[in-house]
Amino acid sequence: MAVKLDLYKIFCEVAKCQNFSKAAESLYMTQPAVSQAMMQLENELEIRLFTRTPRGVILTNEGELLFEYINSAINLINIGEKKLMESKNLMAGELKIGVGDTISRYFLLPYLERFHNKYPNIKLKIVNRTTLELCTILKSGEVDIAICNLPIKDSSLEIRTCMDIHDIFVCGEKYKDRISAPLSFKELAEFPLILLEPKSNSRQYVEKYILSKGVKIEPEIELGSHDLLLEFAKINLGISCVIKEFSQEYLKNNLLYEVEIVDEIPKRSIGVCFLKSVSLSPASIKFIEDLESK
Template sequence: MITKLDLYKVFCQVGKSKSFSRAAKELYMTQPAVSQAIMQLEGELDIRLFNRTPKGVSLTNEGNILFEYINSAINLINVGEEKILEFKDLTVGELKIGVGDTISKYFLLPYLEDFHNRYPNLKFKIINGMTLELCNLIKSGEIDIAICNLPIDDPSLEIRPCKEVRDIFVCGEKYKELSKEKVSLEEIVKYPLIFLEPNSNSRRYVEKFMISKGIKISPEFELGSFDLLLEFARINLGIACVVKEFSKSYLEQGLLYEVNVLEEIPNRSIGVCYLKSVPLSLASTKFVEVLES
């Protein structure tokens, strides 16, 4: 007997495949069985879910709305099934981590290496994205944990700080004098500024702090890469706002200079996030322990 959950699984696969025949192959079903399942679901819901054409099918507006919810729910079900199949000794399993490029490169890599050495049979799936994107991926069940720039204000997430970092301003040789004597934030914004793009959590944190001081920023350059911030400052295109802990090699080699500001930006943290409502897998729990140690 086909259950409502079975119908929804067929519905999701047809929505992804955009074809009854391709969905049938993925589900190891016959095409008539797939068609019958969709007709049954449409009958039970009393609504048309797909537009049928000779080239395939497409979701109706109502079908699109339903697909978003059902796809997330089935992802979470699949995650639950995967978790119970993991052995307690972590000899099998997969750890799905969401992380931004910068945190991945400058913070996460040593922890991945350590964890892999301890549990070599575990697989990693790393998904890159910005903080808001990663939070949504946690909620849809597509990743187990995310390592993000804090603060994050989301009551559905458990947030645990792991490492404290400090945002600073840096410059190249052209503006070297700014590293010698104390400079006010009001003076800094008179120079060409180099910031991350507005959607970055790091950018929003610094911008919020400066607005609290009555200072509005208007960057000359808005970049999507932390490494480009360093390089743009190095070739004297302006004053860049960067994370000090991730810029040590440039500062130690004398490629960049830290601007000597009168009022430092308050420290913030990098942290690990996961759903409060879903227990962490054993692999995720062990990895969080490694991060916090």
């Protein structure tokens, strides 16, 4: 297995460079040695991994499938080796955090500031993705921890709750004057609704709950950010579904108004996630402790 691991490392470099010579240069090897290694790996696996082209090589379909898994595995190995070199007193190292735009702005910023002031030598890398994408890059080793909208069902992840949040509907002056009593979901569905994009975990949670009450909602406008939900509702383009805790500035200043609903949507949470199978770095442990000490 040790021999094959070396071959897999060479395989990944060739796949990334798409050229034997460039891969050899990156690996401090000779081009013939790289070519021989790939020939050996193809022979052992009894499958063709690369297609030769005038400019270099490209992965075959089988090669792409293998690369997806081997690259993730090597990333995790590299992370493990790097963590061993980190100082326990956090004088060096890196913390890679995956987070969504909304949570980053309305929840994470003060924690980042406090952590950076306390451990200035820890390099922070922030990756913004959707909740679904965050789970994927977390499992591939691209980030150490992810801060996501819950619920998430994934047996490979450890999930710890950081903050409860509430999904509400808000409107501007135009619709406020038209609504005189709490709305049922059926009545709500008759208004022009503004929701996040379908892949959003927040949108799926709200839709699933309302559907459980026998009502299917169809938005007239779909947006990619929480801030746009607030702004579109403010100019009376419809009724937006937003997170109450992240909309306080608009609500307190009467730029938007909460629409009362007969059956309130149950609260959910924001949580920090990490792989059960991988030990956390000292920086990750300290950051999670800070999140939980709120």
